[in-house]
Amino acid sequence: MKYLTDKKTKELKIRLKWNIFEKLKEISILEEKSFNYIVNELLDKILNKNLKTNNIQQFFTEKTNLVFDKENIKLYHNDFIKVDFSKYKGKINLIITSPPYNLSIDYGKHNDNLDYEDYLYFTKSWLEKSYQLLADDGRICVNIPLDKNKNGLKPIYADFVEVAKEVGFKYQSTIVWNEQNISRRTAWGSWLSASAPYVIAPVEMIVVMYKNQWKRLKKGESSIERDEFIEWTNGVWTFPGESKKRIGHPAPFPIELPKRCIKLFSYKDDLILDPFVGSGTTLISAYQEGRKAIGVEIDENYVNLSIKRLQEIPKNSYLFSV
Structure with a gap:
């Protein structure tokens, strides 16, 4: 089972719809990742997608x-x-x-x-x-x-x-x-040796x-x-x-x-x-x-x-x- 190891985490109380909770639990078991890890992974994807959309504008200035x-x-x-x-x-x-x-x-x-x-x-x-x-x-x-x-x-x-x-x-x-x-190189690493060719x-x-x-x-x-x-x-x-x-x-x-x-x-x-x-x-x-x-x-x-x-x-x- 994969767990969060990052020390920079915060504990928050959140409310989840029951069907969403059950789905996340199911994914957690299938992926062999902790429930918290799955939630963070999904949120990262959403946030990065939005951030990427905003950053695209810098390419057209x-x-x-x-x-x-x-x-x-x-x-x-x-x-x-x-x-x-x-x-x-x-x-x-x-x-x-x-x-x-x-x-x-x-x-x-x-x-x-x-x-x-x-x-x-x-x-x-x-x-x-x-x-x-x-x-x-x-x-x-x-x-x-x-x-x-x-x-x-x-x-x-x-x-x-x-x-x-x-x-x-x-x-x-x-x-x-x-x-x-x-190549006309003169450096072969370790010459005639398996040391570091x-x-x-x-x-x-x-x-x-x-x-x-x-x-x-x-x-x-x-x-x-x-x-x-x-x-x-x-x-x-x-x-x-x-x-x-x-x-x-x-x-x-x-x-x-x-x-x-x-x-x-x-x-x-x-x-x-x-x-x-x-x-x-x-x-x-x-x-x-x-x-x-x-x-x-x-x-x-x-x-x-x-x-x-x-x-x-x-x-x-x-x-x-x-």
Whole structure:
């Protein structure tokens, strides 16, 4: 039997309807939890639900700053967590993004060196905002590392999935992206010894989750080819990463990544969102694949980089494969 152990408790006399009392007693027996524990658990859920509803308002306070609007592609120079995207609530079909990894990368305006608990809080905040914006059958594809060993080993992928589930997302699958990037590390932990060796996998993960329903409510027009579908539904994707120097961003992902997610998980004319635009790759791919897209970027330098790259796309280039 599980009991309350928190010292910060108060004893109160309350009146319960007889049928409610009997139900609670029944749940207490089935769950093997004390009556007091069950009552507190239920009240916590109610209070947290109301608190969450009130806190959602903080995610829609910053006035939008639209800096690029062309051919169904919109780019906003804003903080995603704060920007007022009320008009997009329940309308996003697919989110594709690669959030900051908290690896002390110089992203400019974003602090990429948070305490891990603060990083998880940041993760929960942008996921809660994303959840509000997705349609009921909306999906999300997030490119994150499997783990990190800088400043202490942390299971980023595992923690991300747990946080996303807490927010309300439902898990669908995970794609392993094999970048073929063989590590040049010189630290193996205990060299040639079982004392404390370090194992590092040179892969990244693409977590695929959804809001309420995985199957799309309305059928649209797909753009994926037969051979692409067969290859990409295999959960290990092998293609090289992108050059930081060529793009001008410290952590760009290759256009192949959003292209595959867009063609596999969305219909033509769907609305795509990237909350952390960076160098603009998701927006470029969305345009090339005939989708609508909106993106948000907090750093002015990367906003300008994205605009430059978007302006260089040939008109109607979505008719051709990348």
